[in-house]
Amino acid sequence: xxxxxxxxxxxxxxxxxxxxxxxxxxxxxxxxxxxxxxxxxxxxxxxxxxxxxxxxxxxxxxxxxxxxxxxxxxxxxxxxxxxxxxxxxxxxxxxxxxxxxxxxxxxxxxxxxxxxxxxxxxxxxxxxxxxxxxxxxxxxxxxxxxxxxxxxxxxxxxxxxxxxxxxxxxxxxxxxxxxxxxxxxxxxxxxxxxxxxxxxxxxxxxxxxxxxxxxxxxxxxxxxxxxxxxxxxxxxxxxxxxxxxxxxxxxxxxxxxxxxxxxxxxxxxxxxxxxxxxxxxxxxxxxxxxxxxxxxxxxxxxxxxx
Numbered sequence: 512x513x514x515x516x517x518x519x520x521x522x523x524x525x526x527x528x529x530x531x532x533x534x535x536x537x538x539x540x541x542x543x544x545x546x547x548x549x550x551x552x553x554x555x556x557x558x559x560x561x562x563x564x565x566x567x568x569x570x571x572x573x574x575x576x577x578x579x580x581x582x583x584x585x586x587x588x589x590x591x592x593x594x595x596x597x598x599x600x601x602x603x604x605x606x607x608x609x610x611x612x613x614x615x616x617x618x619x620x621x622x623x624x625x626x627x628x629x630x631x632x633x634x635x636x637x638x639x640x641x642x643x644x645x646x647x648x649x650x651x652x653x654x655x656x657x658x659x660x661x662x663x664x665x666x667x668x669x670x671x672x673x674x675x676x677x678x679x680x681x682x683x684x685x686x687x688x689x690x691x692x693x694x695x696x697x698x699x700x701x702x703x704x705x706x707x708x709x710x711x712x713x714x715x716x717x718x719x720x721x722x723x724x725x726x727x728x729x730x731x732x733x734x735x736x737x738x739x740x741x742x743x744x745x746x747x748x749x750x751x752x753x754x755x756x757x758x759x760x761x762x763x764x765x766x767x768x769x770x771x772x773x774x775x776x777x778x779x780x781x782x783x784x785x786x787x788x789x790x791x792x793x794x795x796x797x798x799x800x801x802x803x804x805x806x807x808x809x810x811x812x813x814x815x816x817x
Contacts, residue, residue: 512550512553512554514582514583514586515546516546516547516549516550517579517582517583518536518583519532519536519543519546519547519550520547520550520558520572520575520576520579521576521579521580521583522535522536523543523547523559523566524559524568524572524576527565527566527567528565528566529543529544529561529565529566547559554575556569556571556572556575557569557571557572558571558572558575558576559572576647577646577647577648580647580648580649581647581648581794581797583648584602584648584651584797585797585798587601587602588797588798588799588800589798601628601629601630601800601802602629602630602631602632603629603630603631603632603651603800603802603803603806604631604632604633604634604644604649604650604651604652605617605632605633605634605650605651605652605653605654605806606633606634606636606640606641606644606645606649606650606652606653606654607633607634607635607636607641607653607654607655608635608636608638608641608654608655608656608713608725609635609713609725609741609742609745610635610654610759610761610789611742611761611762611763611766611767612761612763612810612813612814613633613635613654613810614633614635614763614766615763615765615766615813616806616809616810616812616813617631617633617806617809619809619813620802620805620806620809623805624802629802631802632650634650635741635742637713637714637715637716637723638655638665638715638723638724638725639668639715639716639723641653641654641655641792642655642665642668642669642672642674642792643672645672645674645792645793645794646672646673646674646794648794651793651794651799651800651802651803652791652792652793652803652806652807653674653791653792653793654789654790654791654792654810655789655790655792656682656725656727656759656787656788656789656790657676657787657788657790658727658785658786658787658788659786660721660722660727661721661722661723661724664722665722669792673794673795673796674792674793674794674795675792675793675794675795676790676791676792677790677791677792677793678788678789678790679789679790679791679810679811679814680761680788680789680814680815681786681787681788681789682759682760682761682786682787682788682789683760683775683776683778683785683786683787684727684757684758684760684775684776684778684785684786684787685757685758685759685760685773685774685775685776686700686705686755686756686757686758686773686774686775686776687749687755687756687757687758687760687762687771687772687773688749688753688754688755688756688771688772688774689746689749689750689753689770689771689772690770690771690772691750691770692708692749692753692755693753694708694755694774695772695774697774698774698775699774699775699776699777700774700775700776700777701776701777702776705755706734707735708735708752708753708754708755709735709736709737709748709752709753709754709755710726710733710735710736710737710754710755710756710757711737711738711739711745711748711749711754711755711756712724712725712726712736712737712738712739712756713725713726713738713739713740713745714738714739714740726756726757726758727757727785727786727787737752737754742767746767746768746771749771750770757776758773759787759789760773760775761773761789761814763813789814791807791810
């Protein structure tokens with residue numbers, strides 16, 4: 512088994528086709544097929560199901576690719592730290608809940624590198640996928656929050672996937688809405704004040720639960736609720752429907768615009784779960800890349816500058 516074969520396997524799994532993978536890797540399709548068949552014989556498993564519509568991972572293959580990503584990721588970091596200049600593009604990925612500060616910090620980090628030599632990716636996605644992306648090596652860093660309500664459940668997922676959480680900042684609860692909202696000028700807002708307006712929440716998929724909600728106080732009763740999949744849609748719903756969401760109060764006007772405001776939520780009677788501890792997750796016992804180190808520094812700078 513070689514690093515090259517691991518790279519081949521990962522590329523095929525992402526392309527979903529031997530022909531497309533061969534084009535990406537600049538090798539012939541018969542050579543690629545032969546290399547994968549040799550790897551399967553060596554391992555004693557079938558990695559890919561092959562059909563006329565392409566290829567898909569078997570159950571063994573799905574598990575193998577997760578390990579392969581971790582090995583290749585660590586190999587590339589070793590080359591980055593100790594090897595001579597090579598031709599392989601260095602990769603760095605971040606998976607995050609929907610935080611504009613995470614995107615802003617990513618932008619500032621990328622500016623410090625030549626994008627011709629690096630392959631960057633940032634994914635705003637569901638909470639469970641943030642954890643899965645880091646566990647599989649698809650992303651090196653994940654951004655999410657813990658609080659009194661979700662901490663035990665999330666930490667159990669992290670332990671199961673050999674991940675560790677590093678805190679960045681503690682936040683109180685805020686109501687996020689557009690500046691034209693009838694409540695926008697209030698010094699603080701109570702949950703009962705919001706009863707006539709739709710609460711906006713990010714969709715967490717079929718496997719979602721209260722513990723995976725991106726919004727604090729997810730177990731509270733909301734008479735009106737609308738789900739959204741992306742930040743742009745949520746912002747449009749705030750304007751069009753006078754919707755609101757609950758958040759950390761950290762706003763990046765450069766990315767979201769200046770038409771939105773965070774008003775403190777009066778949490779005297781809301782009980783546990785109204786505090787957020789935002790942090791990042793990484794795989795345990797791994798070498799941190801230069802990009803990851805700089806990204807964390809940018810996060811810390813942005814979150815604490817004000």
